[in-house]
Amino acid sequence: MAKASASNGTKIKKSTSACPNLGKGAHTSSNSAQASYLTKAQVRSAIAAIDISSNSTLMRMARWRAFTAGIDAADLLQEAILRALTSRSFPCGLKTEHFLMGVMRSIASAIIAKRERDEALCRDQFNLPVLPLAPDEACEFAERADAWRQALGDLTAGSQEIEKVIDGIDQGLCGRALAEFADTDQARLASVRKSIKRRATRACAKLNRLEEAA
Numbered sequence: 491m492a493k494a495s496a497s498n499g500t501k502i503k504k505s506t507s508a509c510p511n512l513g514k515g516a517h518t519s520s521n522s523a524q525a526s527y528l529t530k531a532q533v534r535s536a537i538a539a540i541d542i543s544s545n546s547t548l549m550r551m552a553r554w555r556a557f558t559a560g561i562d563a564a565d566l567l568q569e570a571i572l573r574a575l576t577s578r579s580f581p582c583g584l585k586t587e588h589f590l591m592g593v594m595r596s597i598a599s600a601i602i603a604k605r606e607r608d609e610a611l612c613r614d615q616f617n618l619p620v621l622p623l624a625p626d627e628a629c630e631f632a633e634r635a636d637a638w639r640q641a642l643g644d645l646t647a648g649s650q651e652i653e654k655v656i657d658g659i660d661q662g663l664c665g666r667a668l669a670e671f672a673d674t675d676q677a678r679l680a681s682v683r684k685s686i687k688r689r690a691t692r693a694c695a696k697l698n699r700l701e702e703a704a
Contacts (some may be wrong), residue, residue: 528580534700536586537571548587552594560605570594588662595660641693645686655682 503599528536542548548568556563570593580589646652651672658671669679 497649519703525581528582530575533580534572536580537574537590538568540586540590542567549588555598557596561598561601566597569597573597583667584662585664588664592662600649641696644696645689647689651682652686655679655686 501589517656540546540548541594549563552567552570553563556566559566567590570590573593574590578589578593651674654672655668655674658668661671663671666676672679672682
């Protein structure tokens with residue numbers, strides 16, 4: 491940290507540090523005692539620079555989260571951006587896309603939880619029985635559930651390392667922070683991520699074949 495002398499002879503500390511989330515010098519924040527967050531102006535600049543095209547990673551995640559919550563993907567992403575600009579604290583060092591993914595996950599989870607509470611309350615109030623699925627629907631539902639469980643099993647293959655990496659990615663972590671979360675180094679993390687991509691590609695292809703056969 492540089493020091494400069496004032497006119498009265500007093501030494502003044504001057505800091506030239508900037509928030510690491512902006513520009514090419516982005517990196518994961520250290521485990522300091524005091525958390526550091528972007529200003530609202532910095533959040534606006536960071537969000538303005540992200541890719542939200544239909545095939546972007548962020549929009550693909552928005553479609554997945556929206557599908558689980560039964561809402562529109564564009565609406566979900568816009569709500570996440572609005573919260574990032576207003577009510578959410580944005581830590582320095584966290585990639586903008588990952589921060590928004592975490593916000594979208596939180597919004598979708600809250601919608602799903604509320605829907606489940608409302609359905610339970612409705613059944614309790616009106617004493618409505620839970621209607622069973624028709625035999626064909628029940629069979630199809632069970633087959634799909636088994637297929638997805640198998641796909642998830644194929645993705646992790648019992649590897650705790652892969653499970654921790656996937657869990658970290660779901661929490662919006664990346665780079666050094668993700669490696670630390672998974673108890674590994676960044677070189678090994680790159681290898682694990684490649685393995686996950688290969689397994690995910692095979693699992694998706696298998697699910698697609700099942701959908702086409704249905």
